[in-house]
Amino acid sequence: MLTSLNLLEAAGMVLVFVGALFLGSVVVPGRRIKGPDMEGNTREYKLNGLALFLITVFVTAIVQSMGWFSLSVLYSQFAALFVAANVFAFLLATWLYFRATRNQETTTGFWRGYFFGALSNPTWLGVDIKLFSYRPSLIGLALFNASFAVMQYETYGELTLAMMLYQIFTFLYVFNYFQFEQGMVHTWDMISERFGWMLIWGDYVLVPFFYCLVGWWLVHPSDVLHPIAAVAIVLLFGFGFWLFRGANQQKHRFKRKADIRIWGQPARTLEGRLLISGFWGVGRHLNYTGEICVYFSFALTTGFESWVPYLLPVWLTVLLCHRSLRDEQRCCAKYGDLWTRYKQRVRYSMLPFVY
Numbered sequence: 001m002l003t004s005l006n007l008l009e010a011a012g013m014v015l016v017f018v019g020a021l022f023l024g025s026v027v028v029p030g031r032r033i034k035g036p037d038m039e040g041n042t043r044e045y046k047l048n049g050l051a052l053f054l055i056t057v058f059v060t061a062i063v064q065s066m067g068w069f070s071l072s073v074l075y076s077q078f079a080a081l082f083v084a085a086n087v088f089a090f091l092l093a094t095w096l097y098f099r100a101t102r103n104q105e106t107t108t109g110f111w112r113g114y115f116f117g118a119l120s121n122p123t124w125l126g127v128d129i130k131l132f133s134y135r136p137s138l139i140g141l142a143l144f145n146a147s148f149a150v151m152q153y154e155t156y157g158e159l160t161l162a163m164m165l166y167q168i169f170t171f172l173y174v175f176n177y178f179q180f181e182q183g184m185v186h187t188w189d190m191i192s193e194r195f196g197w198m199l200i201w202g203d204y205v206l207v208p209f210f211y212c213l214v215g216w217w218l219v220h221p222s223d224v225l226h227p228i229a230a231v232a233i234v235l236l237f238g239f240g241f242w243l244f245r246g247a248n249q250q251k252h253r254f255k256r257k258a259d260i261r262i263w264g265q266p267a268r269t270l271e272g273r274l275l276i277s278g279f280w281g282v283g284r285h286l287n288y289t290g291e292i293c294v295y296f297s298f299a300l301t302t303g304f305e306s307w308v309p310y311l312l313p314v315w316l317t318v319l320l321c322h323r324s325l326r327d328e329q330r331c332c333a334k335y336g337d338l339w340t341r342y343k344q345r346v347r348y349s350m351l352p353f354v355y
Contacts, residue, residue: 002080010080014088018136018204024052025127025135035185036255043121045128045185049135050178056139064150072154074147075219082209089204093197096122096129117196130195131184133203134177140208142174148215155219162225162301163218169237169298170215176245183252188330210312214298217309225301233300240293247279247287274335274342282352284343285327288320289350324349 030048063069074081093114100118122129149167153159159167177184184190193199225233253260254275260267262278269275279286295313302309328349332339349355 002083006077006080007083010077010084011087013077013081014084017140018088021052021056021135021139022127022132024048024055025132026125028052028055031182033182033185036191043128045131045182046126047181049181050175052135053139053142053174053178056143060143060146070154071143071147071150074144075151075216078144078209078216082205085205085209086201089197089201092204093200096195096200113196115197117194117199120192120194121190122195130190130199133195133200134184137203137207138174138177140204141211142171144208144212145170145215148212148219152219152221160218160221160225161227161230162221162303163215165225165230165233166215166218166298166301169294169301172241173294176241180245180249180252183248186252186255188327213312214302214309217302217306223303223305225303229300229303233297236293236300237297240290240297242290243279244287244290244294247290250278250280251275251287270338270342270345274338276342276345281346282348284346284349285320285324286350288324292317292320321350 025046025048028048028051030046030051032044032046035043035045060071064071097110097114097118099122100113145167149159149163152163189199250262254267254269258267258269258272262275265277267275267277268281269277275281283289292313295316299309299313335342
């Protein structure tokens with residue numbers, strides 16, 4: 001039940017968490033890279049997300065093991081934290097919108113400017129707020145996932161095989177994101193999307209509170225995961241992770257340096273602009289296919305007693321299929337006839353020989 005005290009505590013936790021990560025983004029050392037050209041401007045980014053993630057893991061492990069704080073609080077305070085995160089997201093979106101109007105940096109109407117954003121890449125104290133927001137988003141998701149394991153252990157005295165697999169999968173997923181954080185600066189969200197309520201709410205509410213749905217379901221197990229099923233799920237996760245990360249890494253390496261080698265051979269391209277080697281010579285959006293496989297492996301750890309845990313991978317499938325169509329439209333506008341030639345060369349989008 002939500003009470004005023006619970007909401008105040010949750011608000012304090014959200015502010016301390018986001019504030020600590022923002023301070024860390026300012027003071028923790030990190031490699032600096034130049035981003036892509038955006039309307040004639042090139043921005044420099046400091047990449048210290050991996051250091052912040054590992055610091056968070058270390059500090060959390062210490063306070064948990066010493067008994068100073070239990071992550072199970074995140075589980076018990078989930079509803080209050082959800083409300084607090086929503087309020088924070090609305091306040092951040094409002095601040096950024098009125099900051100843009102005060103500095104006369106927007107010509108859009110209120111609703112469009114507020115929802116989609118009036119600023120492309122707002123900064124504060126030298127920190128790119130759009131890139132920063134992925135840190136509380138994914139580190140928050142990792143903490144929620146860990147809280148489910150702590151809650152299960154405190155309740156039953158052990159972790160199920162399904163919970164252990166889920167913890168390994170999700171930790172690797174978040175760790176890998178920060179390991180290759182530099183690839184984020186080349187994504188469409190960073191380059192072309194404005195930073196308004198839509199992206200802010202997605203970062204601070206949707207990802208940490210919805211993407212952990214499977215872990216929530218695993219806290220109180222009603223069935224035992226068979227070892228053979230566990231092996232099959234591990235294989236699905238490994239395949240999806242290889243496809244997702246491999247395709248993205250090939251693309252990012254090509255963008256940094258065109259004359260690379262892929263799968264032991266010099267990269268083949270169309271006019272040096274579109275990659276047709278490796279995964280990108282098999283399908284135009286296989287990175288999305290890999291990510292869908294990863295999220296289905298998460299859900300499969302729960303078995304088939306309920307459809308609820310499958311809301312996440314099904315929703316993500318719809319989202320990424322729609323995004324692939326949006327990508328096609330953007331690429332067609334950007335590359336013109338070259339994109340038509342690429343589609344003739346690489347016929348399938350997300351599923352070879354099918355789609």
